[in-house]
Amino acid sequence: MGRGRAKAKQTKVARDLKYRTHETDLSALARELHGEADNREAADDADLDKWADYNPRD
Template sequence: MGRGRAKAKQTKVARELKYSSHNTDFEALQRELSGEGGGVRRSDERHDDPLDDDYDDYRR
């Protein structure tokens, strides 16, 4: 139980994404996809070690 509120929020977000119009910068998208963005990429610290599953805190 308690899924109703989460599902309603997901539905609201999905509708906003589907029906809202966004101003898309296609030139910036092209630069990002081609790797010419010049931005600094960060590695996500949670995915550095594929064997670390973050369940150690919960194991007894």
């Protein structure tokens, strides 16, 4: 007992995934699969490097 609501939620999510049209960026997928770096990733890495030596206790 008690599984009805969870099963209904899973069914709703499955139907949503099956029937909703998704706009897939195939070029981004190809870049990711081929291991090419994205410009946004490079910017994120630069932001991380900026905070690499941060210590909140100092």
